Amino acid sequence: MYKSPRIESGRAATKQLLNLQGRCLAVSMDIPWSVFQKITRWDPDHIHMVANMDMEVVEAAEKSLPPCDVVVGIGGGSSVDMAKYIAWKRGCRMILVPSIISVDAPLTNTVAVRVDKKVKYIGDIYPEELIVDYDLIQQAPKDLNRAGACDIASIHTGLFDWKLAHDRTGERYDAGIAQEARECLLELDRHANDVYEVTPKGIDTVIDLFRREVEFCSRFGNSRPEEGSEHIVAYAIEHLTRRHFIHGDLVGLGIFLMTRLQHNGHDWAVELMKRVGLRYTCPDASPDEIRAALTGLKQFKTEADLFYSVVDTTPISTEFIEGAMAALAEQAGRR
Ligand SMILES: [Zn+2]
Structure with a gap:
């Protein structure tokens, strides 16, 4: 069922992550994470860096990651999709923080994974919380x-x-x-x-x-x-x-x-x-x-x-x- 997301946008809007309660799992990639850290120095309980979105890699990563109350996806399509996968599997709270607006993944309900080098869409989870940080997104190539x-x-x-x-x-x-x-x-x-x-x-x-x-x-x-x-x-x-x-x-x-x-x-x-x-x-x-x-x-x-x-x-x-x-x-x- 479609759920409309709550979207909080603004300069340095990611600062609100500093008030987040519970065990936090961040999912990101090297570049967006380092850009993000320059804007908001946030220390989640665990950070997972996404290697790729191959189905086996995604499944294994989710199983090996520590329990969490909230998963926060910070980055482009892959970071966001990995966070969606984890929240879909675990039924936990999810916050998405796009570092770029090149794809609509932060708004869609499916997760793009690769099976035999082909894109396959799995899952069903409509994002409910989005943080749109202009400072973060403006760091990405125009x-x-x-x-x-x-x-x-x-x-x-x-x-x-x-x-x-x-x-x-x-x-x-x-x-x-x-x-x-x-x-x-x-x-x-x-x-x-x-x-x-x-x-x-x-x-x-x-x-x-x-x-x-x-x-x-x-x-x-x-x-x-x-x-x-x-x-x-x-x-x-x-x-x-x-x-x-x-x-x-x-x-x-x-x-x-x-x-x-x-x-x-x-x-x-x-x-x-x-x-x-x-x-x-x-x-x-x-x-x-x-x-x-x-x-x-x-x-x-x-x-x-x-x-x-x-x-x-x-x-x-x-x-x-x-x-x-x-x-x-x-x-x-x-x-
Ligand atoms: Zn398209």
């Missing part, structure tokens, strides 16, 4: 903080595919939720400059949009309102290259490419991505990799059994691919 906007910007392409699926296949659709999602997209548009600059207003905006998105997706029952063909592009590139990318780079690229295939406000979407600072030219993927992902996109989608989208209704021709690649190269040149 590019990474901006990347979080990708899962809000993806509403633009996601809503198009969702409506398309509804019209063509009768897939369940909720016009009210679609409208709420659209409002989130417009809110991102309104505060694009703050998101780009990672100001307190920008941080609060992204966190609040994550919160709203998680809430309406939970009410609907899945991520349809915010995940469309742009995520298929992202998954296809990860699958093809077997490398790890910044999620925002891949989804940004997916939005760039799929708005062209959808004929869906491409210029507007690109302008929005520029203004929030998403790296939609995906500098870590080569043009040949992007080309190959597009060529095999429909087959990948079918084999991975992903949702219905523009990929099902519009052929991805050589002409389309070359046009998109030329447009991308032009954008990359301007970067």
Whole structure:
């Protein structure tokens, strides 16, 4: 069941951890922990540094850690997910302290673990207490903080595919939720400059949009309102290259490419991505990799059994691919 989180945000907001009662277990990683310690010198009963999120490692770590009354996850996706795993297994109180806003993990109810090098989502625990410390988050690289906007910007392409699926296949659709999602997209548009600059207003905006998105997706029952063909592009590139990318780079690229295939406000979407600072030219993927992902996109989608989208209704021709690649190269040149 969805529970809405209590979010306390402010400068040095992590100072409130100093008043925490009971046995405290902190879960973090080297970099966020050392940055955090410069802001708030807090001495929990035990600190666990997350090595990786491989299923066996996660399970073994949870079993070997001392009992606690509260687990505090301080860091990015992995630290937060490890804290969620522990709280889910133990049923203890959990406080999440994101050190970066590049992913929505501090708001979602699932834990991303790796099984055979593939991401798998397990668990079910909605975070109830969040501390958003501007000083902490502002220490993270701006590019990474901006990347979080990708899962809000993806509403633009996601809503198009969702409506398309509804019209063509009768897939369940909720016009009210679609409208709420659209409002989130417009809110991102309104505060694009703050998101780009990672100001307190920008941080609060992204966190609040994550919160709203998680809430309406939970009410609907899945991520349809915010995940469309742009995520298929992202998954296809990860699958093809077997490398790890910044999620925002891949989804940004997916939005760039799929708005062209959808004929869906491409210029507007690109302008929005520029203004929030998403790296939609995906500098870590080569043009040949992007080309190959597009060529095999429909087959990948079918084999991975992903949702219905523009990929099902519009052929991805050589002409389309070359046009998109030329447009991308032009954008990359301007970067
Ligand atoms: Zn995403």
